[in-house]
Amino acid sequence: xxxxxxxxxxxxxxxxxxxxxxxxxxxxxxxxxxxxxxxxxxxxxxxxxxxxxxxxxxxxxxxxxxxxxxxxxxxxxxxxxxxxxxxxxxxxxxxxxxxxxxxxxxxxxxxxxxxxxxxxxxxxxxxxxxxxxxxxxxxxxxxxxxxxxxxxxxxxxxxxxxxxxxxxxxxxxxxxxxxxxxxxxxxxxxxxxxxxxxxxxxxxxxxxxxxxxxxxxxxxxxxxxxxxxxxxxxxxxxxxxxxxxxxxxxxxxxxxxxxxxxxxxxxxxxxxxxxxxxx
Amino acid sequence: xxxxxxxxxxxxxxxxxxxxxxxxxxxxxxxxxxxxxxxxxxxxxxxxxxxxxxxxxxxxxxxxxxxxxxxxxxxxxxxxxxxxxxxxxxxxxxxxxxxxxxxxxxxxxxxxxxxxxxxxxxxxxxxxxxxxxxxxxxxxxxxxxxxxxxxxxxxxxxxxxxxxxxxxxxxxxxxxxxxxxxxxxxxxxxxxxxxxxxxxxxxxxxxxxxxxxxxxxxxxxxxxxxxxxxxxxxxxxxxxxxxxxxxxxxxxxxxxxxxxxxxxxxxxxxxxxxxxxxxxxxxxxxxxxxxxxxxxxxxxxxxxxxxxxxxxxxxxxxxxxxxxxxxxx
Numbered sequence: 001x002x003x004x005x006x007x008x009x010x011x012x013x014x015x016x017x018x019x020x021x022x023x024x025x026x027x028x029x030x031x032x033x034x035x036x037x038x039x040x041x042x043x044x045x046x047x048x049x050x051x052x053x054x055x056x057x058x059x060x061x062x063x064x065x066x067x068x069x070x071x072x073x074x075x076x077x078x079x080x081x082x083x084x085x086x087x088x089x090x091x092x093x094x095x096x097x098x099x100x101x102x103x104x105x106x107x108x109x110x111x112x113x114x115x116x117x118x119x120x121x122x123x124x125x126x127x128x129x130x131x132x133x134x135x136x137x138x139x140x141x142x143x144x145x146x147x148x149x150x151x152x153x154x155x156x157x158x159x160x161x162x163x164x165x166x167x168x169x170x171x172x173x174x175x176x177x178x179x180x181x182x183x184x185x186x187x188x189x190x191x192x193x194x195x196x197x198x199x200x201x202x203x204x205x206x207x208x209x210x211x212x213x214x215x216x217x218x219x220x221x222x223x224x225x226x227x228x229x230x231x232x233x234x235x236x237x238x239x240x241x242x243x244x245x246x247x248x249x250x251x252x253x254x255x256x257x258x259x260x261x262x263x264x265x266x267x268x269x270x271x272x273x274x275x276x277x278x279x
Numbered sequence: 280x281x282x283x284x285x286x287x288x289x290x291x292x293x294x295x296x297x298x299x300x301x302x303x304x305x306x307x308x309x310x311x312x313x314x315x316x317x318x319x320x321x322x323x324x325x326x327x328x329x330x331x332x333x334x335x336x337x338x339x340x341x342x343x344x345x346x347x348x349x350x351x352x353x354x355x356x357x358x359x360x361x362x363x364x365x366x367x368x369x370x371x372x373x374x375x376x377x378x379x380x381x382x383x384x385x386x387x388x389x390x391x392x393x394x395x396x397x398x399x400x401x402x403x404x405x406x407x408x409x410x411x412x413x414x415x416x417x418x419x420x421x422x423x424x425x426x427x428x429x430x431x432x433x434x435x436x437x438x439x440x441x442x443x444x445x446x447x448x449x450x451x452x453x454x455x456x457x458x459x460x461x462x463x464x465x466x467x468x469x470x471x472x473x474x475x476x477x478x479x480x481x482x483x484x485x486x487x488x489x490x491x492x493x494x495x496x497x498x499x500x501x502x503x504x505x506x507x508x509x510x511x512x513x514x515x516x517x518x519x520x521x522x523x524x525x526x527x528x529x530x531x532x533x534x535x536x537x538x539x540x541x542x543x544x545x546x547x548x549x550x551x552x553x554x555x556x557x558x559x560x561x562x563x564x565x566x567x568x569x570x571x572x573x574x575x576x577x578x579x580x581x582x583x584x585x586x587x588x589x590x591x592x593x594x595x596x597x598x599x600x601x602x603x604x605x606x607x608x
Contacts, residue, residue: 124552159556209555227550229485230478 005139005148006202012137014152022139022150023247025191031243032187035250036258043256055170055217058108062170062215065112066119067134067155077101078109111217115170118221119213125225128166128211132157140201144241145248151198154213162206165195166213174214174224183228188212190243192228193236316402323378323403334457336375338464346371347468350461352527353518362518364462365525366442369449372461378403381449383441391416391426393437397444399452408451410444439526469517473510477558480505483516487530488548490523496534 003009003020018024030038040047064072077096082089082105089103096103120126132155139150155166171182183189196207210233215223228236250256267273340346346367353362364372373379381399388394393416398409414437416427427433450458484494484505498505501512522528 127552161556164552164555208558209550209552227555230481234478 003139005141006204007139008199008203009137009139010133012135014135017137017150017152020137020139020150022148023142023244024150024152025194027247028190028194028240028243029187031247032190032239034258035246035256038247038250039256057102057104058111058217059170061104061108061112062115063154063168065116066129066168066213066215069116072112075102076104076109078106079103081105081107111221114219114221115215115223119168119215119223122223122225125166125211125213125223128157128164129155132166136199138199138202140198142244143201145244147244147248147251149194149198149201149244151195151202153195153199156199158205162208163199163203164209164211165199165207166211167191167195168213168215170217171214172217174216174222176224176226179212179214179224179226182214183212183226187236187239189228189232189236190239191236193233194240196233197237197240319380319402320405326378327403328377333376334460336377337372337457337461340371340375341368341461341464342468344468347465348517349521350465350469351518352522352525353515364446364450364458365521366446368461368465369446369453372453372458373399373449376401376453376457379449379452381445381452383438383445385437386411388433393433395437395441395444397441397448399445399448401452406452408448410448412440412444414440466514469514470510473513473517475508475510475513477506479513480508483513483520485548486520487516487523490530492530492534500534 003022005022012020027038027042030041041050061076064075077092077099079089079092079096084093093103120129134155135152136156137150137152139148141147142149153165154168157164157166167188169179169182169188171179173179192210192212196210199205200207209227212226213223214226215221341350350365350368350371351362352365370381373381379399379401383395383397386394386396393414394411395414396409396411398407400407400409416433416436418425418427418432418436427436484497487493487497494505497516501508501516519528519533523530523533
């Protein structure tokens with residue numbers, strides 16, 4: 001599919017979005033690990049097909065139940081809880097696949113529905129979810145490097161004067177205190193800045209907020225809505241600029257360095273040396 | 280002759296006597312201290328300070344926002360705001376002024392109190408100011424007094440108490456006009472970098488939040504909404520923050536407690552969709568009505584406003600030095 005940035009595309013199938021040209025947030029995260037990883041996972045013609053990670057299906061189910069509940073039956077077929085190795089499951093699975101559906105277990109369905117119910121208990125979130133569009137695909141050219149960047153906010157709430165973006169995250173502990181650690185660990189602060197900036201350029205609007213809608217993966221499926229401060233978004237923005245620059249240079253020279261070919265001298269983590277000082 | 284004098288001492292040659300050995304060590308230390316002092320004074324006289332260069336060094340140091348930010352403290356006493364140069368500024372000035380010796384020494388520690396001396400000495404002019412004072416090993420809190428047992432607590436108590444006296448000593452030795460110029464430069468540095476952007480205000484709110492001070496309390500104090508804050512008010516809030524951080528005052532000295540801080544702390548900071556939207560709408564409105572500020576979104580004072588701010592700060596500065604000097608005397 002030929003895409004002319006800047007643009008925002010509604011109802012673009014997920015696989016088309018992933019295949020389309022453009023540096024995404026997950027691409028930036030891989031570059032942060034090393035450009036060699038980016039080449040190996042995104043560009044290498046001999047790369048193995050991407051494997052579904054543990055919990056990925058559950059995350060997708062939560063997204064669908066929360067953001068597009070009317071689509072749930074059109075995408076998934078619910079089967080009783082049973083072992084996936086059984087003959088019955090395999091038959092049901094084959095039949096569902098033939099109908100273009102994904103077979104899920106009853107417990108997975110229950111979890112997704114309860115998560116959807118639970119996030120709607122947050123009044124602010126309910127208001128946002130009552131008006132907006134899911135999974136818009138946005139493409140824009142980075143003004144500094146000319147690199148095409150893309151993002152796909154889970155939920156876009158538009159109002160007179162701008163937009164608020166929302167991203168659903170499933171995690172074992174959704175308390176703001178714990179979830180902020182997850183934001184740091186997973187680099188979600190970069191995602192925040194990347195989505196705000198890319199969407200603003202693509203839709204020619206102002207993004208006033210990027211809300212993480214965190215919901216727990218087990219009973220009682222407690223939810224929380226979390227937003228980073230402007231200063232923290234700025235940290236993400238600065239990291240993104242650096243990573244985009246790296247990506248542009250790698251693309252230009254077609255060189256994708258890994259961890260370096262020298263012998264790295266390392267020092268022990270501070271908590272080990274601190275422990276020695278205490279002794 | 281000298282041989283005769285030594286021979287006349289009946290205790291000469293008793294090197295095994297502990298008392299004599301102790302005295303000898305003390306004497307050696309004393310001699311070394313005297314020699315060090317003499318050397319310092321001699322070196323100072325051989326390398327007298329170039330006052331212009333020293334002043335430049337001080338002003339340059341005060342142009343650093345990191346120093347300027349913590350250079351002036353304010354606290355409330357008897358209903359009026361008293362402010363003055365902080366210990367950080369005093370130390371930075373002493374270092375840059377040159378040929379100065381200053382510090383705190385604990386002379387004695389017994390019966391639950393320390394005898395401490397703070398001193399500042401201009402070795403070039405031999406002007407010396409020292410204060411000897413007692414520090415009781417007791418911490419007074421709202422829930423009563425607590426005796427300090429941990430050597431680290433005692434050390435911190437002595438260092439804290441000493442720092443204030445040291446500041447007074449340094450400021451007594453360094454000419455007053457030099458201090459005044461340094462503070463004035465710090466005010467200018469702070470003012471010129473007084474960032475009134477929404478991001479900076481968020482940062483400030485976060486800083487005050489740790490003392491349980493809310494946005495509403497700050498707005499009440501500055502008598503306007505936070506998004507309309509003036510640079511001079513940012514400077515004034517920075518002074519208050521420095522004072523809170525250094526433990527010179529409590530949040531209740533500055534801000535009306537119209538809501539329970541503990542509730543606020545428990546709840547943490549939060550926002551609403553309406554807030555997020557209104558910030559956006561407000562930014563748009565101001566962009567439409569004030570084209571001069573749209574590019575940076577920052578307050579751009581007119582020359583008249585700058586003159587008014589400067590006049591007010593000069594007036595404040597005179598009062599605060601008086602207070603600081605009185606405290607030091």
